[in-house]
């Protein structure tokens with residue numbers, strides 16, 4: 417156990433990195449996938465199961481928790497870890513992205529964002545300082561700066577305005593966060609799909625000597641090759657000894673290609689949200705369990721998996737549950753999908769350790785392409 421936040425870069429294999437973040441609440445093996453636990457729950461999962469799939473850290477959301485049950489109430493109840501019974505690290509997003517995508521945004525200016533709650537229509541204001549205060553009240557281990565993420569495509573001057581303001585907000589968040597040894601505040605690189613703005617953002621954030629750096633403003637509708645090119649532009653400018661977190665990414669293919677370019681941390685609702693809609697991720701690619709071809713298939717999704725949802729339940733039963741809109745269908749597919757994502761991350765980490773990440777990537781993509789037998 418360390419009382420500090422410590423990132424160790426253990427090994428690289430071409431562009432891929434093997435590392436470990438040590439924090440008071442535990443260690444995070446990187447490259448890491450963080451299941452999204454937006455309102456204090458990874459939807460349709462028990463957190464014991466989430467842990468069992470191999471997750472070292474989960475993500476929470478300032479925006480949702482400030483609206484309900486409110487950060488002050490979570491603090492009165494002993495903090496988020498105690499409330500949800502997850503004693504391992506939690507990373508919280510700062511709320512900016514969720515305000516843009518979920519709330520009735522009323523105003524965005526230098527001071528912060530003013531918005532109407534999507535829960536009850538009440539009016540709220542969030543400044544960089546208030547976002548850090550909320551994340552502190554929640555007891556978050558890794559806190560994100562408040563930023564402005566611009567959806568793509570967007571006008572260059574819009575992208576520049578949002579990037580520059582996010583830099584000023586990063587400075588304000590750093591001051592508000594102060595010095596909390598066992599915790600970390602990450603900056604978020606913005607700059608849209610414009611290389612020069614990405615470089616400017618990454619260089620300026622690097623000057624702040626933060627404990628980690630997120631790549632934001634991506635996975636917002638741009639093609640994969642644009643996302644990957646922004647990584648190739650941005651990552652060389654960031655300090656090599658600090659963790660890099662690609663926000664909101666992604667599919668298994670996105671993850672492989674982003675690891676190859678030097679990303680250490682990922683979060684995405686894909687495995688859980690698509691699981692609730694009947695989509696299964698497996699080592700042989702995606703399986704839409706709603707499809708009639710599964711109706712009498714008594715095979716499990718993956719007989720070699722260590723996850724009960726993948727190994728013990730027939731496709732026929734999963735098909736029936738999903739077609740019947742039964743809660744157990746979404747629960748079992750979410751469990752299968754998170755287990756598959758963690759199995760992929762484990763395979764990535766092992767391949768980097770053994771200097772065979774390029775082969776692992778090619779073999780994995782080939783098996784997906786072969787399709788579900």
Ligand SMILES: CNc1nc2cc3c(=O)[nH]c(N)nc3c(CCO)c2[nH]1
Nearest residue numbers: 509510513565632633634635663664
């Ligand atoms: C699904 N795609 C996605 N792109 C993102 C981009 C951002 C971003 O630029 N800033 C912040 N604070 N959060 C982001 C999040 C939520 C976390 O998953 C994103 N999620």
